[in-house]
Amino acid sequence: MTTALSTHGDKLTCFTAALASTLLARGETRWWRPLLAGGPTLAVTPAEQDLLLFEHDATAPLPALGFGVHGDDDWATAYHALEEQVAAHGSVVLLADIFHLPWQHGYQKWHAPHWLAIVATVDGWVVEDPLTMTTELGLQAGQRVPVLSAAELREWSVSLGSGDTVALLREQAMAGTSDIQAGRTYRWLQARPVDLLVPRADRLVGADALVALASRYQFATTPGDFTQIDDLWQALRQRELLLWAAEFDDEVLDDAGREHWERAVTLWRKLPPLLMHARMRAAAGGTVQTARIAETLLALAEYEGRHLAFAHRRAEGA
Numbered sequence: 001m002t003t004a005l006s007t008h009g010d011k012l013t014c015f016t017a018a019l020a021s022t023l024l025a026r027g028e029t030r031w032w033r034p035l036l037a038g039g040p041t042l043a044v045t046p047a048e049q050d051l052l053l054f055e056h057d058a059t060a061p062l063p064a065l066g067f068g069v070h071g072d073d074d075w076a077t078a079y080h081a082l083e084e085q086v087a088a089h090g091s092v093v094l095l096a097d098i099f100h101l102p103w104q105h106g107y108q109k110w111h112a113p114h115w116l117a118i119v120a121t122v123d124g125w126v127v128e129d130p131l132t133m134t135t136e137l138g139l140q141a142g143q144r145v146p147v148l149s150a151a152e153l154r155e156w157s158v159s160l161g162s163g164d165t166v167a168l169l170r171e172q173a174m175a176g177t178s179d180i181q182a183g184r185t186y187r188w189l190q191a192r193p194v195d196l197l198v199p200r201a202d203r204l205v206g207a208d209a210l211v212a213l214a215s216r217y218q219f220a221t222t223p224g225d226f227t228q229i230d231d232l233w234q235a236l237r238q239r240e241l242l243l244w245a246a247e248f249d250d251e252v253l254d255d256a257g258r259e260h261w262e263r264a265v266t267l268w269r270k271l272p273p274l275l276m277h278a279r280m281r282a283a284a285g286g287t288v289q290t291a292r293i294a295e296t297l298l299a300l301a302e303y304e305g306r307h308l309a310f311a312h313r314r315a316e317g318a
Contacts, residue, residue: 005031009132009142011241013234014114015174017142018093019061021117021128022189025091032245034065036252036309040238044212045203052216053169054231055203056238058308060176063194069095069171070190071181075154078186082118082153085190091119091128095171095180095187097160103129103145105137113160113167118147127156159187166227170234206304214297217275221288226279229272236268242309257307264303271296 005012005020012020016035023031038058045053062068072078085092098106098114106112117128123146130142147153160167162183171180176197181187204212213232220226243261246253253261274293281288 005128005130006142006144008244009130011237011244012131013237014131015061015170015234016237016241017129017131018115018117019065021119021130022089022091022093023065025117025119025128026089030249032241032249033251033310035061036238036242036245037064039309040235040242041205042209042235042304043199043203043205044209045200047165047169049165051165051169052228052231053173053203054228054234055173055199056231056234057173060174060197062175062189063196066191066194067093067189068192068194069175069180069187071095071159071184071187073185075157075186078157078188079150079154081190082157082188085188086118086120086125089191091117093117093189094157095159095189096156097158100156100158101129102156103143105135105140109137111160111164111167113164113171116156118153125153157186157188159184170231207301210297210301210304214294214301217278217290217297218294220278220290220293221282223279223282226275226282229275229279232275233272236265236272239265239268252309253307257311260303260307264300267296267300267303271300 005017005024009017019035020031023034028034039056041056041058043055045055047053057064070081072081082092082094094116096114096116098104098112099108099110101107101114101116104114114129118125119128125147127143127145127147129145131140132142133140162168168180168182172178203209217225239261242252243258243265246258246261271293274296278288278290278293
């Protein structure tokens with residue numbers, strides 16, 4: 001089985017796809033290991049505007065990988081920083097906006113965070129964007145796009161604005177901090193020593209998080225109640241990545257762990273269609289049936305916090 005990113009974009013999110021691409025460019029052939037360490041996790045914390053901060057990792061990925069978010073409004077300054085990162089590490093991650101990416105279905109249609117890896121090759125820089133997903137306009141396949149000029153890259157590098165709280169909460173979860181240079185025209189990840197942050201004491205984790213989400217969605221009726229359903233799609237993708245990696249990397253899960261997460265993922269896959277249908281019904285002003293959503297979330301709670309990645313190896317070595 002190949003571990004090439006281009007054939008496994010259907011198990012990644014825009015965040016993990018970019019991080020996997022840059023890890024691979026920096027020589028980490030088992031790129032899935034840092035992305036799965038201690039997981040899968042689901043935690044929720046109350047946030048502004050009656051939203052939730054969703055966390056999908058045991059430890060915030062960026063500080064765990066030695067990255068911090070940098071930003072600037074001046075393109076010359078930003079481009080110089082990108083050059084330095086590529087020269088030193090062979091790659092750099094851009095915190096881009098799908099609205100500005102011509103190869104994406106969302107180009108000039110909607111705004112959404114979309115992280116990209118810029119990778120140095122013998123033929124010059126390329127954008128590694130392996131993410132595969134289904135959008136409102138159909139299947140979006142992963143892409144590998146040559147960077148032909150700095151001017152072209154400038155257009156692609158424009159970051160998400162500071163007005164999308166839902167999107168910014170997702171980036172804050174990746175960074176483990178609200179200091180993500182929100183509002184800067186250009187943002188990127190820079191390799192630097194970063195202190196690991198202690199998770200907030202008031203967050204709900206694992207089964208507790210899913211029980212709370214079940215209660216929240218049980219009474220959802222308006223379009224605004226469904227603005228964060230993509231965060232649960234992210235949770236599904238993280239668990240699909242776990243199962244895929246466990247097929248050929250026996251460090252990830254033992255047999256009991258694989259069986260456990262196969263059952264869980266089968267159930268997780270039922271959730272996004274239910275949420276999408278409910279959101280469309282709410283947007284159309286129709287009656288929203290959320291009982292199956294709440295039931296599914298409660299059933300999923302039984303699987304959380306058990307058979308975590310690499311846990312059986314730690315137990316054997318104890």
